[in-house]
Amino acid sequence: MWNNRFIQVLLSKMSPAAFAAIVVFLITVIALFTPPYIGMADNGDYARILNGLYVKDADYTSQYFGYFVKTFGIFQYYNENSASIFSTQTFFMKAAILINQLFYREDTFDIRFQAGMYLILYVGAIYLLVEALTWKLSKKLGYAMAAIVIFVLGDTGYTAYFSSFYGESVVLIMSVYMVSFGLLLYRKRYNDYLMMILFILSAMILTASKQQNAPVGMIAAPIGVFFIYIRKNTLYRSITSILLIALLGVGVGTYMLIPKEFVNINKYHAMTRGVLMGAVDPEKTLKNFDIDKQYAILNETEYFDAYTTVNVESDILQDEFYSKYGFVSILTYYMMHPNQAGQMLNLAARDGFSIRPNAMGNYERSVGKPFGEQTVFFSGYSLLKKAIAPKTFGFVLLWILTILGLYLPSFVMAIRSRLWRNAIRLPLILMLIGIGLSGIFVSIIGAGDADLAKHEFLFTLIFDLVSLITIIDLISKRLWSQEN
Incomplete structure (x- = not known):
């Protein structure tokens, strides 16, 4: 009785954004930081990004794909391993190694330090996303929307990447931040200058996080021109224009730096x-x-x-x-050859709704689980999505047309009324869809069907984020309203 009353009082004082952030934090702590520890097995890609670290386990290669390894050695004198690709992920890894050395050991890296750092960043992103999605909604409706976000983005299919050296961790966190800052800018929440700078900074880090994300900057920069007109003052427009040009440059540079x-x-x-x-x-x-x-x-x-x-x-x-x-x-x-293109697109759609690849296991070998076993802890959304999502590119096209059709009326109304801030919601959605599609096209044209489920992570994430925005706008009856 007392516990129920305490929870009711706590929820009455807590915002939906804080509630979502706390719940996602607790779920992920249970998954990644309590036995049996959850992570993702190496598929051979770790060697591309390891910098300052080395494999300690003599039997490491036999665990490829099947078992998660959480400890690595830290070079003390000479670093013979340098990252073979340029990626913003490297900066996060170096920060995690420094934290590890400060609070744990100088010669051994426990990947949970990285997971903890990523989790703190992710919790901040979840808070801002829910704040943007529920801004000016009733608290009751806000909590319901927060629960949807928790179900989708708190899924272990997403957060298990934190205990790995895959670039998807940075992609996940920066994508959520980018969407959050864009929506906060649209809803005139917080300072416009700060939100715009953080929006483009997030897009830059996302673009340079993986070589296949080079198109992100090339897509976001041109469409981002709409954001210039939110404010009339010269300073804001100048800063935004310079940042968009820089974002385009990051996209081109990321492509040029591919080894x-x-x-x-x-x-x-x-x-x-x-x-x-x-x-x-x-x-x-x-x-x-x-x-x-x-x-x-x-x-x-x-x-x-x-x-x-x-x-x-x-x-x-x-x-x-x-x-x-x-x-x-x-x-x-x-x-x-459109028929052959269609076959490849359907092949991509088959794997485009899998948040985590089937090939990589989540448990350490010492746990005793079968080779390649994956966790089902708080994985309801990822399992449901994989089971029921139509596996054709025709469904993807139908989804795109539906989303754009739902947001088009409010965009036209905003343009006719010269409400430029209200008009940026559709370009933001269009930008995200373009980024998601780039994940499919780059995967097919750039690498065929090789490791498609992992290569299409950006698409499946954008699909979830855009769908979340649309569902919440629909439930809260803000699809066709002029909010500002």
Whole structure:
């Protein structure tokens, strides 16, 4: 009785945003920081980003895909491992290593220090998102909306990434921040200058977090022009314009900094696991790219296959295979072969609603779980989404048209009334959809079907964020209203 009354009083004093942040924090603490600890197994990608760390377990490679490893060594004198790709993730990792050394050990890194740092950042993002979504709503309705956010974004399918070295952790956190700052700007909550600066900063960190996210800056910057007109004063417009140009530059720079090694890996899969895999006549298809038909033997092979018919790193393959095609030529090929493009898009849609890849386990080997076993703790949303979401690209198109159709009337009304702040909601939604679609197209054109579920993480996250915004606007009857 006393406990119930205490909870009622506490909730009456607590905002829906604070409630959502606290609940997500508690759920994630239970999942990641209490036995059995939850994380994500290495699929071989960790080597790309490890900087200052090394593998201590002599049997580490046998745990690839199957088991989560939480401790690594910290180089004390000479760092022979440097990140092979440029990524903003590196800065977060260095911060986590520093915290680890301050409060734990100088020579051993416990990945839970990184998970804790990510969790604190994520809780802040959840708070701001719910604050933006429930601003000016009744507390009762606000709590209901907060519960929806908790169910979706508190899912362990998302937060398990914190206990890993995958870039998806940074993608998740920065995407939620970016959406939050955009909505707070739209709803005129807090300071416009601060919200705009943080919005673009979040977009920059997101863009440079993974090489495949380079299109984020290239999409967000042009559409972000709408944000310039929120205020009439010259200072605001000048700052916003400069920041948008910088964001575009980050997108271009991220693309230019992709190492040649990874360019070839992705190009190999784009052809062997994409163009050739779906072709009726692979030899004839190669002629479209002026590639010798003998390379059709590479169809459906992978760059990392233990036994290959040709050395994938050889000069001959560089001259006669890799140099013959690129992103534009593959895109052109798919445009000229819509049936094959449709097959690849449906293949992408099949994996585009899986928050966590099936391939990676969540438990340490010492727990005794089967190889590759995944947790079901607070995974209701990720399991439901994977089970019921239609697995066709036609559904994705229908979803896009529905979302845009719902927000178009208020956009037109805002433009006609010259309410420029009200008009930025649709461009923000359009920006997010464009970013989500880039996750699909870049994955297909850039790497075929190789590791699609993980490569499409950005799409599945954007799908959830846009759907959350729409559902909450619909329930709160703000789809067609002029809020400001």
